Amino acid sequence: MTSPATPEQSAPVALPRTLTQNLGQFDGQQVRLQGFVHARRDLGGVQFLVLRDKSGIAQCVGSGLHLPLPESSVEIVGSVKAHKKAPGGYEVQIESLKVLSAAIQASPVEIPKMEWNVNPETMLDYRYVSVRGLRERAALKVQAELVFAFHSYLRGEGFTEISTPKIVSAGAEGGANLFKLDYFGEQAYLAQSPQLYKQIMVGVFERVYEVAPVYRAEEHATSRHLNEYLSLDVEMGFIEDEEEVMELENGLLAAIMERLKLTCAAEFELVGASIPEVPAHIPRITLMEARALVHEKFGHTVGGKDLDPEAERLLCQHYAETQGSDFVFVTKYPRAARPFYAHPEINPDGSISSEITRGFDLLFRGIEITSGGQRIHDHAMLMDSIRAYKMNPDAMTGYSEVFKYGMPPHGGFAIGAERLTAKLLGIANVRYARAFPRDRNRLTP
Amino acid sequence: MTSPATPEQSAPVALPRTLTQNLGQFDGQQVRLQGFVHARRDLGGVQFLVLRDKSGIAQCVGSGLHLPLPESSVEIVGSVKAHKKAPGGYEVQIESLKVLSAAIQASPVEIPKMEWNVNPETMLDYRYVSVRGLRERAALKVQAELVFAFHSYLRGEGFTEISTPKIVSAGAEGGANLFKLDYFGEQAYLAQSPQLYKQIMVGVFERVYEVAPVYRAEEHATSRHLNEYLSLDVEMGFIEDEEEVMELENGLLAAIMERLKLTCAAEFELVGASIPEVPAHIPRITLMEARALVHEKFGHTVGGKDLDPEAERLLCQHYAETQGSDFVFVTKYPRAARPFYAHPEINPDGSISSEITRGFDLLFRGIEITSGGQRIHDHAMLMDSIRAYKMNPDAMTGYSEVFKYGMPPHGGFAIGAERLTAKLLGIANVRYARAFPRDRNRLTP
Incomplete structure (x- = not known):
């Protein structure tokens, strides 16, 4: 159990900890494991314990053991033996079992048995422990990796990370759906997006990104909205038009999926999902063409000025079937479906379109x-747009003032981390792609 | 101005953009620059323009030019010539100057002339443009790099990033200094720290970190506090004691400083600051010893149970002078100076200290x-502590419940990103280490 003592070091050296995912490297050897009691079974003469650590699970077997309650933290020393039916193909024969911290009662949810969408409110009520489930943590691991890929790719492309205020004096998107806050007696709000601030910072670092929570006080509960979510925001200056922004996002998504293949294959396998291929050039279709397509091909008529959820679904079905792409850019959004800061399309004759913008969705x-x-x-142009949207220009000076100082042509986008995670893993409700979701009725845990 | 056309490509290919920091690689060649008019001077027959881009500044010279207002975005094509007196040793002789976006009025602050601590309120009022200053952006660049080093190092050490709620139902630190929020008719608060959530997540990923804003509704305005700041939070499970946490932080700080040397040498030079050496083993001193030391060596008597700012200063002076270390861990804080969740010290006889904790400051x-x-x-032990702090155990179940389920021994720390940035660069007021600070009187921009 100890390494040979060196002349300088006569005290016993502890066996280094082994992660369960690496058991196969220690076949026939003694290992020290740490983790949680995922499951246990006592057959009288023999006891089985499934140990869960951050890397996976391992079947352990021993005799004469008193097994602590599930979720207890334990340390096991034992020897590794190949065993076809054990998870990962190896089993640990327990030589000693030490309880580091005993669970004092049974978990309110059975961690090994949880499935997404089974008793969702109960699972969220007990999220402080239900988040330990293998599928639950798989979603959060995937999210952590895709966020890190976002950081890494953008740094490679010359972007600088920024940190902007979440307590603001007005909403960037026009004032609806804002959480109100008392700020030393003044009315303040939680930021819906870092839109203004990331634009200001284009004047500093040219290319910027932010990873931070944003807030939407939307009353309705849907499977696709959260009241607090992690926004992956990008803004870049010195562009010709929005095409450069889409190209950047195309490369970013490819880098994210490459990283997920390297780091999260086990998580995707666990939940039975596949990591999408990102085309070298994600297909584009204008919004007007997209509305026509879903009408002509699927007979679906879209009201309003945008796409509705059914149209989004059908359009994706079309591109999956015809081009094998899980992604499609919908471009040239009409002004009526975009905020005041959207850049108008420039017509072929050089005039400014009053109808069409350079906005896109992915x-x-x-x-x-x-x-x-x-x-x-x-x-x-900005002041004209503010007036055209019937907004009060005086109330917008906090936003508009910086545009007096030579802001270069720029554009950007934002990705909702939880929504992307949920779609990647086939999670029906976006709340399960956040550790501690906030919704209309949920402020705890 | 164009590359030679290839057979497949007869349209002229634009000259790639060159960053000002790379001018020396293009001596005698034609380059295309983009950026902002940092400064300008028209001597009649000849015009000088200092161009600022994200990488630095470059002196450009031409004739017959109409120079736009400072801060305008421009594109310059010209040829590079060695010039000893120009910044970086090279000058660009302008062949063409294109205004991408003209400033329409003079900036309210002269960007090239700004110094930290000169008219601080004015500089912060106009932060949307004053943040473009070279010293201002140096601080934010250094912060971005140290945050990325934080991510990178911790990932290498097996940590997983988490994203936890900033809208909470109670404060982790006991309820004082909380911003209040109306959450769909319920009283909610902005999180002071992710303390509870990062502890819960130790039960999931064992080692976790978070980079996110936290909130303190402190009324007083000091040079060291912000009401919203970026907290770099770490929590790690399966530890023996707090020594492992300090060792981890020691390695983390070394990695941060290494990265700053690689990426921010120019920024430190600009502000005249030095990147500290991190000792392989940062000195430790117990709080009681530290209080005695500043009393005996400097004659400074500290009231209360903690150190006061003067004692912190003197203690650091001592370690800088005697051990050449800019860092010192102060350990074994008394319970009276620590929150209820601090782990008590274990006495040599195995009993639990009622006076001393395993808390430390750096x-x-x-x-x-x-x-x-x-x-x-x-x-x-947690419930005993809650009662000893005269807190209501029933009000704490949202915190305490998870400890029924085998939480392993764990510990962690938090670094205030702005405060570390400010101390690294010698910025007297921490507000200048944040892009858009929030203080008692400031909610904009």
Whole structure:
């Protein structure tokens, strides 16, 4: 159990800890494991214990043991033996079992038996322990890896990370759905997006990104919305038009999926999902063409000015079937479906379109995961737009002032981390792609 | 101005953009620059323009030019010539100057002339443009790099990033200094720290970290506090005691400083600051010894149970002078200076200390930049502590419940990103280490 003592070091050296995923490297050897009692079974003469650590699970077997309650933290020393029926193909024969921290009662949910969408409210009520489930943590691991891929790729492309205020004096998107806050006696709000701030920071670092929570006080509960979510925000200056922004996002998504293949294959296998291939050039279709397509091919008529969820689903079905792509950019959104800061399309004759913008959405497996576009950088054009949206220009000076100082042409987008995670893993409700979701009725845990 | 056309490609290919920091690689060649007019001077027959891009500044010279207002975005094509007096040793002789986006009025602050601490309120009022200053952005660049080093190092050490709620039903630190929020008619608060959530997540991923804003509704305005700041949080399970946590932080700080040397040498040079050496083993001193030391060596008597700012300064002076270390861990904090979740010290006889905890602070150049320690993981011990702090156990079940389920021994710490940045660069007021600070009187921009 100890390494040979060196002349300088006569005290016993502890056996290094082995992660369960690496058991196969120690066939026939003694290992020290740490983790949680995932499951246990006492057959009288022999006891089985499934140990869960951050890397996976391992079947352990011994005799004469008193097994602690599930979820207890334990340390096991034992020898590794190949065993076809054990998870991973190896079993640990327990030599000693030490309880590091005993669970003092049974978990309110049976961690090994949980499935997504079974008793969802109960699982969320007990999230402090239900989040230990293998599928639950798989979603959060995938999210952590895709967020890190977001950081890494953008840094490689010359982006600088920023940290902008979440307590703001007005909403960037126009004022609806804001959580109100008392800020030393003043009315303040939680930011819906870092839109203004990331635009300001284009004036500093040219290319910026932020990973931070944003807030939407939406009353309705749907399977695709959260009141607090992690927004992956990008903004880049010195662009020609929104095409450059889409190209950047195309490369970013490819890098994210490559990283997930390297780091999360086990998680995708566990939940039975596949990591999508990102085309070198994600297909594009204008919004008007997309509306026509779903009408002509599927007989679905879309009301309003945008796409509805059914149209998003059908359009993705079309591109999956005809081009094998899980992604499609919907471009050239009409002004009526975009905020005031969306840059208008420039007509072939050089005039400014009053109807069409350079805004785009990205759809993935039936749902919008990104809104983006080129933004207005010209102060006069911005003020015209603010007036056209019947907004009060005086109330907007906190936003508009910076555009007096040479803001370069720029654009960007935002990805909702939880929604992308959920679609990747086939999680029906986006709440399970967040550790501790906030919704209309949920403020705990 | 164009590359030679290939047979497949007869349209002219634009000259790739060159960053100002790379001018020396293009001596005698034509380059295309993009950026902002940092400064300009028209001598009649000849015009000088200092161009600022994300990488630095470049002196450009031409004739017959109409120079746009400072801060305008421009594109310059010209040829590079060695010039001893120009920044970086090279000058660009302008062949063409294109205004991408004209500033329409003079900036309210002269960007090239700004110094930290000159008219601080004015600089913060106009932060949307004053943040473009070279010293201002140096601070934010350094912070971005140290945050990325935080991510990278911890991932290498087996940590998983988490994203936890900032809208909470109660404060982790006991209820003081909380911003209140109306959450669909319920009283909610902005999180002071992710303390509870990162502890819960130790039960999932064993080692976790978070980079996210936290909130303190502190009324007083000091040079070391912000009402919203970026917290770099770490929590790790399966530890023996707080020593492992300090060792981890020691390695983390070394990695951060290594990265800053690689990526931010120019920024440190600009502000005249030096990147500290991190000792392989940062000195430790217990709080009681530290209080005695500043009394005996400097004649400074500390009231209360903690160190005061003057004692922090003197203690750092002592370690800088005697051991050449800019860092010192102050350990074994008394319970009276620590929150209820701090793990008590275990006396040599195995009994639990009622006076001393396993909490520590890390001081750097005269100020505390970290609070950390081992946390209580045993449910009974936690409930005893809650009662001893005269807190209501029923109100704490949202925190305490998870400790019924085998939480392993664990500990962690948090670093305030802005405070560390400010101390690294010698910024006297921490507000200048945040892009858009929030303080008692400031909610904009």
